[in-house]
Amino acid sequence: RKEVEQDPGPFNVPEGATVAFNCTYSNSASQSFFWYRQDCRKEPKLLMSVYSSGNEDGRFTAQLNRASQYISLLIRDSKLSDSATYLCVVNRGGRRALTFGSGTRLQVQP
Amino acid sequence: NAGVTQTPKFRVLKTGQSMTLLCAQDMNHEYMYWYRQDPGMGLRLIHYSVGEGTTAKGEVPDGYNVSRLKKQNFLLGLESAAPSQTSVYFCASSTGLAVSYEQYFGPGTRLTVT
Numbered sequence: 001r002k003e004v005e006q007d008p009g010p011f012n013v014p015e016g017a018t019v020a021f022n023c024t025y026s027n028s029a030s031q032s033f034f035w036y037r038q039d040c041r042k043e044p045k046l047l048m049s050v051y052s053s054g055n056e057d058g059r060f061t062a063q064l065n066r067a068s069q070y071i072s073l074l075i076r077d078s079k080l081s082d083s084a085t086y087l088c089v090v091n092r093g094g095r096r097a098l099t100f101g102s103g104t105r106l107q108v109q110p
Numbered sequence: 111n112a113g114v115t116q117t118p119k120f121r122v123l124k125t126g127q128s129m130t131l132l133c134a135q136d137m138n139h140e141y142m143y144w145y146r147q148d149p150g151m152g153l154r155l156i157h158y159s160v161g162e163g164t165t166a167k168g169e170v171p172d173g174y175n176v177s178r179l180k181k182q183n184f185l186l187g188l189e190s191a192a193p194s195q196t197s198v199y200f201c202a203s204s205t206g207l208a209v210s211y212e213q214y215f216g217p218g219t220r221l222t223v224t
Contacts, residue, residue: 002152004152008150032211034211034212041218042217042218043200043215043216043217043218044153044200044215045215046212046213049211049212087152087153091211097143097155097158097168098155098211098213099155100145100152100153100154101152102150102151102152103152
């Protein structure tokens with residue numbers, strides 16, 4: 001079983017739609033959680049950290065459920081520029097190394 | 111500020127050849143990492159370094175060696191390339207600060223081993 005699991009998609013949605021991605025992690029000792037964004041053939045970039053109480057950054061909302069070992073990302077009012085692969089990322093603490101999910105691909109259609 | 115740079119951007123090797131990938135960062139970061147990314151696998155950590163002169167194994171270290179002789183540089187070596195090492199290699203760096211785990215990535219090196 002992968003340590004971080006994501007639905008690979010693709011999620012094809014029209015502009016303006018709301019879309020949600022989920023991610024599960026297997027190691028209950030995981031301490032820090034993130035969403036990274038990766039455009040086609042480019043490097044990953046941090047989208048947002050995920051806090052226990054949930055957090056929002058503009059059109060993006062991240063939630064964490066430690067009991068179910070589950071992270072989510074909600075994107076409201078999707079834009080064409082949101083088309084990318086979204087990587088769920090977990091840190092187990094200590095070594096500062098990150099464990100990446102294989103990503104969920106989003107395609108926003110005009 | 112260039113951030114994290116990687117050299118070369120593309121390379122084709124024959125099985126058994128060796129090469130070194132260079133990563134450089136100008137952000138004075140303590141931590142540096144090498145990942146490989148394969149289709150459907152996500153990024154996997156090869157080796158990492160928590161400071162100049164130190165290195166440690168990650169998840170998939172076999173077939174690779176690294177060195178961090180200067181704080182700003184992290185080198186990844188393939189001594190005898192194999193087709194299984196065909197991949198996209200990303201270098202990343204981060205600060206040593208406990209409050210921030212954000213990793214900054216280089217643009218990647220696309221390596222093909224024939």
